[in-house]
Amino acid sequence: MNVVVALAVMFPSVFVLSLLYSGIDRKLHARMQRRVGPPLAQPFYDFVKLMNKERIIPASASPSVFVTVTALAAASSILGASVLLSNLAAGAGFVGDIILVMYLVLMTSALTMIGGSSSGNPYGAIGFSRRVGMLLGYEVPMLLSLLMVSYRSGLTLSYYDMVTAQSLGGTVFMASSPGAALASLVFAVCIPAAAGVVPFDIPEAKTEVAYGYLVEYGGPYLGLLKLAKEATNLTLSLLFFTLFVHVPLAFPMVGAYNVWANLLFMLAGTLAVYFVTITLPRTLFARVKLGQALRFYVWVWAVSLISAGLVMVGY
Amino acid sequence: MSEPKEIEYEYSRLVVPVGPIHPALKEPVHFRVTVRGEEILDVDLVLGHAHRGVEVLAQERNILQNLYLTERICGICSHTHTTCYAQAIEEIKGIQIPERASYLRALIFELERMHSHLLLLGVMAYEIGYDTLFMQIWNMREGILDLFEEVTGNRVHHSMNVIGGVRWDLTPEMASRVSRVADGVEEARGRLQVAFMDRTVEKRLVGVGVMSRADARAHCLVGPTARASGLTMDVRRDDPYAAYGDLKGDYSLVVSDGMDAQARVDVRIRELAESINIVRAILERLPQGDIRLKESPMRTVKVPEGEAVSRVEAPRGELIYYLRTDGAEGLRRLKVRTPSQANFAGIRKMMVGGELADVPVILASIDPCMSCTNRLTVVDEAAGEQRTVGLEELRRRGT
Numbered sequence: 001m002n003v004v005v006a007l008a009v010m011f012p013s014v015f016v017l018s019l020l021y022s023g024i025d026r027k028l029h030a031r032m033q034r035r036v037g038p039p040l041a042q043p044f045y046d047f048v049k050l051m052n053k054e055r056i057i058p059a060s061a062s063p064s065v066f067v068t069v070t071a072l073a074a075a076s077s078i079l080g081a082s083v084l085l086s087n088l089a090a091g092a093g094f095v096g097d098i099i100l101v102m103y104l105v106l107m108t109s110a111l112t113m114i115g116g117s118s119s120g121n122p123y124g125a126i127g128f129s130r131r132v133g134m135l136l137g138y139e140v141p142m143l144l145s146l147l148m149v150s151y152r153s154g155l156t157l158s159y160y161d162m163v164t165a166q167s168l169g170g171t172v173f174m175a176s177s178p179g180a181a182l183a184s185l186v187f188a189v190c191i192p193a194a195a196g197v198v199p200f201d202i203p204e205a206k207t208e209v210a211y212g213y214l215v216e217y218g219g220p221y222l223g224l225l226k227l228a229k230e231a232t233n234l235t236l237s238l239l240f241f242t243l244f245v246h247v248p249l250a251f252p253m254v255g256a257y258n259v260w261a262n263l264l265f266m267l268a269g270t271l272a273v274y275f276v277t278i279t280l281p282r283t284l285f286a287r288v289k290l291g292q293a294l295r296f297y298v299w300v301w302a303v304s305l306i307s308a309g310l311v312m313v314g315y
Numbered sequence: 316m317s318e319p320k321e322i323e324y325e326y327s328r329l330v331v332p333v334g335p336i337h338p339a340l341k342e343p344v345h346f347r348v349t350v351r352g353e354e355i356l357d358v359d360l361v362l363g364h365a366h367r368g369v370e371v372l373a374q375e376r377n378i379l380q381n382l383y384l385t386e387r388i389c390g391i392c393s394h395t396h397t398t399c400y401a402q403a404i405e406e407i408k409g410i411q412i413p414e415r416a417s418y419l420r421a422l423i424f425e426l427e428r429m430h431s432h433l434l435l436l437g438v439m440a441y442e443i444g445y446d447t448l449f450m451q452i453w454n455m456r457e458g459i460l461d462l463f464e465e466v467t468g469n470r471v472h473h474s475m476n477v478i479g480g481v482r483w484d485l486t487p488e489m490a491s492r493v494s495r496v497a498d499g500v501e502e503a504r505g506r507l508q509v510a511f512m513d514r515t516v517e518k519r520l521v522g523v524g525v526m527s528r529a530d531a532r533a534h535c536l537v538g539p540t541a542r543a544s545g546l547t548m549d550v551r552r553d554d555p556y557a558a559y560g561d562l563k564g565d566y567s568l569v570v571s572d573g574m575d576a577q578a579r580v581d582v583r584i585r586e587l588a589e590s591i592n593i594v595r596a597i598l599e600r601l602p603q604g605d606i607r608l609k610e611s612p613m614r615t616v617k618v619p620e621g622e623a624v625s626r627v628e629a630p631r632g633e634l635i636y637y638l639r640t641d642g643a644e645g646l647r648r649l650k651v652r653t654p655s656q657a658n659f660a661g662i663r664k665m666m667v668g669g670e671l672a673d674v675p676v677i678l679a680s681i682d683p684c685m686s687c688t689n690r691l692t693v694v695d696e697a698a699g700e701q702r703t704v705g706l707e708e709l710r711r712r713g714t
Contacts (some may be wrong), residue, residue: 033450122331126671129352198444199515207339207442207675286515287444289672290353 006086014081018230019043021237021271025279032283043230050223058216060120069115070217070224073108077231080104084159084238089263093160098150101159102143105194105235108228109135113203115225116213127212131203133290137297138193138200141304145187148311149173149243152180163242174244179310184244186304191240191277193293195233199285200293208287237274242266245273327351331671335364339442339675342685346674353670358663365685373649378404379478379616381646385636386472388651389684391431394423395629396651397476399636402556403625404478407640408618413605414558416480421558422493422597423467423475424627425590429500430459431630432539432583432590435682436507439580442675443519448510455503462496465489478615480607490598497591504587511580520577524665524677527574534660538632539586540681543571543578550628557627558597565596576673576680583682616644629654631682655684 023040030037039045057063080101087093113131116124150157152173153165166173174184193200204212217225246269288296329350335343343364349357369388373381385400386393398420405412412420437452460470466489467473467482475481485493510516526536531544541548547570551559566589571578608615620642626635632654641647658681665677 033447034454035450122329125329126331126350198446201444202672205444205672207444208672210338283447285445286440286448286513286519288515288518289670291670292518 002090006090007082010082010086010089011078014078014085014231014234015227017267018078018081018227018234019047021234021274022230024271025233025274028275028279029283032279043226047223047227050218050226051220053219053223055219055221058119058121061216062118062120065118066115066216067221069111069118070221070228073111073115073228074224074231076104076111077108077228077235080108081231081235081238084235084242085263087160088163088242088266091160093158096157098146098157098159098162101235101239102146105232106135106139108232109194109196112225112228113213115217116215119213119216121216123209123211123215124213126209127203127215130209130212130290133294134193134200134203137294138190138300141186141297141300142190142194144304144308145183145190146239146243148180148183148308151311152176159243163246166246172245177311177315179307179312179315182303182307183311184240186300186307187240187244188277189300191236191273192281193297194236195278196229197278198282199288201282201287202290202293205287233274233278234270237270237277238266240277241269241273245269328356333674339678341438342683344683344685346678348666348671348674350671353672355666355669355671355674358666360659360662362659362685370649370651373646376646377616377644378618378640378646381649382476382478383474385649385651386474389653390471391434391684392427392629392631392634393472394420394427394475395627395634397474398424398557399625399627399634400638401476401478402627403623403636403638404615404618404640406623406625407621407638408478408615410479410608412480413607414602415484415604416606418558418561418597418601419481419485419606420476421562422485422594422601423463423473423481424557425593425597426459426462426493427473428630429587429590429594430456430463431682432587433459433500435583435630435679436511436580438682439676439679440510440516442679443516445516448516451510452507455500455507458496458499462493465492477607479610480605482607484606485601490601493594494598497594500587501591504584504591507587508584511584517577519672519676520580520680521575523576523669523673524579524680525575526661526665528572530664531574531661534664535657536632536661537654537657538629539569539582540579540632540658540661542569543582544574545570545572548633550626550633554626556625561600562593562596566590566592576676579680618642618644631655631684632657653684655681659683 020040020043022043023038026042027037027040057066083097083101083104087097109131113128117128118124149162153162156162156165169176173180175181192198196204203209204214209215214222214225246266331348331350333346333348334340335345345361345364347359347361348355369384373384376384382397382400385396388396433452433456437449437456440446440448440452463473464470466485467475475483511520526534526540526544528545531541531546536544536546537548547568549568550556552563552568555563569582569585569589571582573581618640620640622637622639624635624637626633628634634654635652637648637650638646639648661681662677665681666674669677
């Protein structure tokens with residue numbers, strides 16, 4: 001399949017998938033709390049409803065920034081997941097696409113922050129400063145883990161090559177060496193922070209800062225930002241599953257049937273990762289404070305550096 | 316040459332408005348929290364968003380109608396308010412209520428304390444982002460609310476009290492149901508204690524909103540908030556009402572020296588156990604006899620002129636009623652001092668120096684009840700000012 005065609009197909013699929021995964025997440029979260037929970041399609045209803053709502057721009061906001069970032073954030077987050085999925089479907093990729101994806105993930109949260117701080121609301125400003133703190137904590141260890149995968153895959157910066165390197169090596173990255181296992185663990189504990197869920201939903205803690213940078217957003221703008229968040233969650237889970245624990249089924253022989261079977265398998269695995277790294281933490285834990293979260297990520301940094309050292313020397 | 320500017324701006328200082336509409340608050344109250352980064356520099360409290368004029372309303376109604384009015388001051392401790400009111404009327408009239416009635420009053424009182432404490436613990440879990448625990452606790456609380464419906468006919472406004480006794484009797488089947496629910500809550504309480512000792516929960520509560528013993532006394536704090544700062548005070552023990560005089564040996568006063576939010580949560584969890592003990596003792600020793608005076612309700616309205624102060628230990632602390640009757644079926648003055656009103660005095664002391672993330676935790680730890688509290692401060696919206704009704708004015712209106 002042509003990469004461009006695949007991308008065109010994947011863009012709407014990611015839209016549907018990220019909302020669907022969010023629905024499954026909410027349902028499971030509710031069942032674990034002994035609640036009935038919303039129907040699986042609830043995020044779709046929410047999206048449609050928000051899209052039809054009135055557009056309100058606060059008087060204190062700078063309107064152009066406030067509005068533009070929402071569409072940009074949604075587009076860049078969906079594009080991130082689409083690039084990954086289309087590469088897998090097309091069985092090809094381009095050099096540096098993994099950097100593009102990480103850039104798009106970071107871009108999404110940066111845009112949301114900027115939008116929140118442009119609202120003129122003090123909660124938006126606090127959300128911004130809290131998010132900056134969190135970014136310092138998780139972003140670098142996360143990138144370092146990806147770099148280790150790249151190093152192990154023969155210093156490639158192509159996502160597809162990194163995935164297939166696991167099939168060629170005959171083992172998943174996570175189980176390939178102690179250093180790789182640590183690197184995978186680091187990436188996994190960074191996901192809740194990057195996804196902004198409890199215990200690390202500090203920048204948007206509703207009882208503390210009233211959703212932080214989302215405080216002034218409503219209607220279609222909020223709908224787009226929520227979509228951006230859900231698509232980012234999907235991207236992160238997909239990245240983790242395919243690069244760290246993906247059991248490569250039949251990648252060397254890409255046939256028409258196998259591609260779809262593989263994609264389905266991958267989506268199921270992504271859902272499992274989504275459950276473990278996003279749904280479970282937000283069900284099991286209470287929110288921590290910024291200082292406490294950063295102290296935790298100091299340890300993550302340390303483990304991350306150790307894992308990098310181990311991988312570099314071949315363990 | 317222009318004059319150098321004298322004004323010094325502190326750009327890092329930010330005033331964060333918390334409330335009256337905020338996800339952390341279930342009821343309207345407004346805080347102006349001044350922060351630098353995450354540190355709280357100052358807190359200003361604005362009450363009055365739920366002012367309903369209950370005290371003035373009480374002067375327009377007769378004594379029987381006021382029983383239902385006072386019940387509606389609070390949706391959580393409605394029985395507390397009616398008991399306090401009924402006691403004051405009974406004192407003026409010189410009524411001694413039947414013994415069985417006083418036991419039943421205490422029974423509902425303790426059930427109410429249990430459901431109120433569970434409510435607060437759930438809210439506390441919610442404030443720290445622990446939604447799962449919040450849902451589980453409120454699920455437990457449902458059992459008690461259903462029990463209220465069975466025993467009194469209503470889940471929230473029980474209407475259990477009448478002047479001179481209680482409305483409904485406790486049948487043996489109901490008694491066994493009450494005892495089953497008490498067993499259920501006791502079992503759940505153990506799990507609750509474990510959940511609140513979890514490390515992520517502890518991180519949010521230990522050392523937050525510290526209120527030393529001396530400060531607690533100086534700020535006149537009451538109830539579990541005061542007991543968590545080491546003050547031994549409880550109206551049930553200090554000035555027994557209803558059947559608490561007879562039940563003295565069946566419970567112990569829960570006091571903690573923790574002085575922080577964790578201690579205030581812990582005191583409430585332990586008080587749940589004491590409430591269960593009291594409920595069991597009442598079920599065991601419930602005396603036989605009438606549940607109210609034989610007199611018709613229409614006659615209870617006729618109360619001689621007089622005044623009385625009544626106080627009870629509400630789930631949040633000491634509740635005081637002052638009332639003066641006019642000798643003609645009505646009230647000349649009703650004054651209510653709710654426990655939240657007393658505890659708000661400590662808010663600033665607890666918050667300043669803490670982190671912004673602690674605001675909801677500290678607020679929840681005193682278990683504020685806004686609807687109860689908002690009857691004293693007058694907010695003059697037109698003039699943009701607020702003032703407190705002073706003693707002089709109270710006296711003037713009272714006569």
